[in-house]
Amino acid sequence: xxxxxxxxxxxxxxxxxxxxxxxxxxxxxxxxxxxxxxxxxxxxxxxxxxxxxxxxxxxxxxxxxxxxxxxxxxxxxxxxxxxxxxxxxxxxxxxxxxxxxxxxxxxxxxxxxxxxxxxxxxxxxxxxxxxxxxxxxxxxxxxxxxxxxxxxxxxxxxxxxxxxxxxxxxxxxxxxxxxxxxxxxxxxxxxxxxxxxxxxxxxxxxxxxxxxxxxxxxxxxxxxxxxxxxxxxxxxxxxxxxxxxxxxxxxxxxxxxxxxxxxxxxxxxxxxxxxxxxxxxxxxxxxxxxxxxxxxxxxxxxxxx
Amino acid sequence: xxxxxxxxxxxxxxxxxxxxxxxxxxxxxxxxxxxxxxxxxxxxxxxxxxxxxxxxxxxxxxxxxxxxxxxxxxxxxxxxxxxxxxxxxxxxxxxxxxxxxxxxxxxxxxxxxxxxxxxxxxxxxxxxxxxxxxxxxxxxxxxxxxxxxxxxxxxxxxxxxxxxxxxxxxxxxxxxxxxxxxxxxxxxxxxxxxxxxxxxxxxxxxxxxxxxxxxxxxxxxxxxxxxxxxxxxxxxxxxxxxxxxxxxxxxxxxxxxxxxxxxx
Numbered sequence: 001x002x003x004x005x006x007x008x009x010x011x012x013x014x015x016x017x018x019x020x021x022x023x024x025x026x027x028x029x030x031x032x033x034x035x036x037x038x039x040x041x042x043x044x045x046x047x048x049x050x051x052x053x054x055x056x057x058x059x060x061x062x063x064x065x066x067x068x069x070x071x072x073x074x075x076x077x078x079x080x081x082x083x084x085x086x087x088x089x090x091x092x093x094x095x096x097x098x099x100x101x102x103x104x105x106x107x108x109x110x111x112x113x114x115x116x117x118x119x120x121x122x123x124x125x126x127x128x129x130x131x132x133x134x135x136x137x138x139x140x141x142x143x144x145x146x147x148x149x150x151x152x153x154x155x156x157x158x159x160x161x162x163x164x165x166x167x168x169x170x171x172x173x174x175x176x177x178x179x180x181x182x183x184x185x186x187x188x189x190x191x192x193x194x195x196x197x198x199x200x201x202x203x204x205x206x207x208x209x210x211x212x213x214x215x216x217x218x219x220x221x222x223x224x225x226x227x228x229x230x231x232x233x234x235x236x237x238x239x240x241x242x243x244x245x246x247x248x249x250x251x252x253x254x255x256x257x258x259x260x261x262x263x264x265x266x267x268x269x270x271x272x273x274x275x276x277x278x279x280x281x282x283x284x285x286x287x288x289x290x291x292x293x294x295x296x297x298x299x300x301x302x303x304x305x
Numbered sequence: 306x307x308x309x310x311x312x313x314x315x316x317x318x319x320x321x322x323x324x325x326x327x328x329x330x331x332x333x334x335x336x337x338x339x340x341x342x343x344x345x346x347x348x349x350x351x352x353x354x355x356x357x358x359x360x361x362x363x364x365x366x367x368x369x370x371x372x373x374x375x376x377x378x379x380x381x382x383x384x385x386x387x388x389x390x391x392x393x394x395x396x397x398x399x400x401x402x403x404x405x406x407x408x409x410x411x412x413x414x415x416x417x418x419x420x421x422x423x424x425x426x427x428x429x430x431x432x433x434x435x436x437x438x439x440x441x442x443x444x445x446x447x448x449x450x451x452x453x454x455x456x457x458x459x460x461x462x463x464x465x466x467x468x469x470x471x472x473x474x475x476x477x478x479x480x481x482x483x484x485x486x487x488x489x490x491x492x493x494x495x496x497x498x499x500x501x502x503x504x505x506x507x508x509x510x511x512x513x514x515x516x517x518x519x520x521x522x523x524x525x526x527x528x529x530x531x532x533x534x535x536x537x538x539x540x541x542x543x544x545x546x547x548x549x550x551x552x553x554x555x556x557x558x559x560x561x562x563x564x565x566x567x568x569x
Contacts, residue, residue, distance in 0.1 A: 017566070047568075047569065048568075051566070051567070051568060054397045055396070055397070056393055056396060056397065056566070056567040056568070057566045057567065057568060058564070058566055076310070076399045076400070076401065077399075079397065079398060079399040080399045084397040086390070086393055086394060086397065086569070087569060088390070088569060089390070089394050090389045090390030090391050090393070090394055091391065091394060092321050092324070092391055094321075094324045094325065094326075095320070095321065095324055099320070099324075103316075103317045103320055103321075104395075104398060106313050106316060106317060107313050107314065107317055107395065107398035107399070107400055108398055108399060109309070109313065109399070144394075147394075
């Protein structure tokens, strides 16, 4: 039984390409209104998963339900309410941006005004008369995004949405997606290689490795401040680290190449006690801040690299 | 809803076809080639009907070069969509794979019809402007009136169109099987060549749809020379030999396409 709060439910999904097992029974869910990032190294199974979700790839086994509907039986009804951006989208080269948007709107049973609205939202009004084949990679990606948001879908499936975009355009896309999720309640499932993007955008992150989901976690929880690990900025890092090692509440103290001293506190160790000891020993303590775990750290731990 | 989805897909594929330079080439080449036909069969005002000019012209333009161009275009268009990801970008919309593929085939049928129609109209116009449109007469007796020849010409046209449609069906299947434009074109041409090489030695020519391309205009040419030709039977044979191909090839293509994973 799929909960009303769940938009996408994937159960024991398997996919085999000949002898290669791309997905080995993955399970995850995307809750309504949330942004779930699917992270994983190349060949982990991200695109296969998204391909199955939009009906382009046939699963070998398992069950996918979207909006409470079984994908294998209600694909078209699901696609009516879903917008998809494929990795490296390809369009008929001779059709203009406007014509293409209108044709895609038509395929969804929408009028030309929906096409215009989507192009406007994606910032493509200056290129409406340009044939799709002449667009740069970044503009093509934006066109793909415009086509994905046609008809205000309830679910967006995005495979590498910022691929090929410069930093500024990628930032705009991320802001746009966040706005869609927050203001319109759109559920977003997207894959990316960029940890920063996932950190910035996603409510939760699922990590996939060799066809298996190895971790699903709240992004906020992953990135929580770690009060047991401190980053100390001081005038004499090597000596400060040596002193820290002698203190009772310190488990480990190391100087990083950037010059900061990373101190891992042990039992009884506090930020206040460490700072006081350093100041009393004559160090100029410029800052002591709790370390923050990055998604990259978590990813490396989970993937094992 | 099913019809509506097919209609949407058909509108999209037709719009794409209309913007394809290759499709325009396919439609125009046979009509343009008409300009060379008077070299083989002069058309002049000498008081004798020139309807057999149409028979020669259609055989020389539509029945081989036009047919092959259409086949290659259909195969390449289908396979290119699969190779470059266009099919994927269309199939993430709420249409079935069969809607998409049959819409593409329907666009091909339109192009085949337009191509042969354009060639026929051009040939007729050339005959009307440069030659005589009187009926076929022998010894002062009118054997076939001009009206009878128009009807017979249309029957030959129908037989041709059915053969073209069957050819398109084979090309769609080749496109789906190969998934790459070059191999799709080669496979289609090989299938045609094999059929042409074996159909007479094996005595199966009566059952091969491409034979209608020859017999339809041969029959029309016979009428133009005052001989009796069973064009009605030719049309029936064209329909009977083409229909199974028109039904089976797209059905197999759809079945194969349904099993395919559309990966980048």
